[in-house]
Amino acid sequence: ATQVRPAARMFGWSVARSFPVPVAFARRAVRVADRGALALRASSATFHAPRHKAGMATSAVAVVAQRFGGPEVLQISKKELPPLGPSQVLVAIKAAGVNPSDTYVRLGPDGPYAGRPQLLPALPYTPGKDGAGVVEAIGAEVEGLQVGDRVYTTGSVTGTYATHAVCDAAFVRQLPAEATFAQGACLGVPCATALYALRCRAGLMEGERVFVHGASGAVGLAAVQLARRIVGAAGVVVGSAGTERGEGEVKAAGATAVVNHRQAGYLDEAKKVAPEGFDVVLEMAAHANLPADLGITARRGRVCIIGSKAEGVAVNPRLFMACEADVRGVFLPSASPAEVAAVHEELRVALAEGALKPVVGSELQLSEAPTAHREVMQ
CATH class of the missing domain: 3.40.50.720 (NAD(P)-binding Rossmann-like Domain)
Incomplete structure (x- = not known):
């Protein structure tokens, strides 16, 4: 057998209040090639979540790709977010995960998803499905979540490489108190x-x-x-x-x-x-x-x-x-909805028990998202 290169790595970033300059990516130490995984981490001290009304439009500072291609297509930009749908949640992102699949999407029709165009987003787009943060607004039909809740998400309509993300409520779950936001970004x-x-x-x-x-x-x-x-x-x-x-x-x-x-x-x-x-x-x-x-x-x-x-x-x-x-x-x-639900419930229990402790390994700036995409594939 030859050298193993494990499959996933994550990163994270912090966003200071002085937009539009995000700072401090943090790599999660679930490691790739013996290096810390990355988790975009935002300090809780830098954000105070107002109790916005459901459906309100907002903007975000985000990583935006105007075209498919290499890591260099990932650029910092300010973008408008759509109004919330009745079953959607607006999350103020404190930490976001970066995975190899994010790089496959970024490559577009020239990458591993060439034969699966349904997996590719419309341009321009913001990468990221994994993230953790605070609920800032909820749609009228959302149950089980409240403004101010600590949550993690495993899917996003607008992408989690951003200060805010619109997410379908079905993908948003309560983040146990035992977990930091950076650890929450590792769960998805x-x-x-x-x-x-x-x-x-x-x-x-x-x-x-x-x-x-x-x-x-x-x-x-x-x-x-x-x-x-x-x-x-x-x-x-x-x-x-x-x-x-x-x-x-x-x-x-x-x-x-x-x-x-x-x-x-x-x-x-x-x-x-x-x-x-x-x-x-x-x-x-x-x-x-x-x-x-x-x-x-x-x-x-x-x-x-x-x-x-x-x-x-x-x-x-x-x-x-x-x-x-x-x-x-x-x-x-390919997991069934029942399997997904059971997996996340057991993750919640494991976190609460202290049996699962994702570790943050190092930090990068949000502007270094291209570097993060290169490193996640090493």
Whole structure:
């Protein structure tokens, strides 16, 4: 197996009151390639949410792309927001997540979504689906949310790379008091993907053995924490990382043991912890590691592919036969509404229990969104 490059990273920014100059991106430390994930973070001290009436129009300082293309198309601008619909919410964004899928959208018809034009927005557009902040206004038909609530969102009509975002209420959830806004911006893709993989795709159960191949990335660190909570004291969670710092973060997340995927024989070291193999393997770079994963999978184990390049992989089918293993894809947008609801409810409980603690790693300026898009794909 070759070096793992985990699948997701996030960033965040702070917006001072002196618009239009946003400051201070903050990277979340669910890490990619052993570096902190990014979370756009805004200090709560810089904003006081008025109790606006539902449906009022407002403007936002935002990252706006006038055309599809490279990271350089992301520019700071001021834009008008549409009036709220009856089932929509206006959120004053304190932190926003950045994911690889954001870069796919930015590339437009020349990127991975070339064959799926329905996934591309009309131009100009503001990127971002993940975010956390304070409810500033609600539509007339919105229930369960109030102005002033701390929330996180997993979808936005107008994009979360902005000081304010219009969101459908169905995607807006209460942010537990135990979580910061930057942590809330990690919940939509990395944390939800990790839990969806573990619960819905792998069917992980108490006492089982888990290997997270690429555990120092955004999804990986969340997966280690959540797997530890699920398998309990009788279970085993092993993760891989590529640097000493990454190894430390995976260990701190609750891993039973950590191996360095840049060192020869690291899978042999992992298997020493689970001689009979792993019941579940979460894979962040299947194009590089899938054949090796099958070599450490227990009888009737499940290999769940969270990340991979779009390229062929040569696999000996007899590897599946010998251990009767399953290989399962993981794609969060394919989750059913019931699965999504269950995932976010369990994330809420895990946060409240202290079992899930997303970490903010570093900061960038909002004007450095192009840099963030480059780094998220490293």
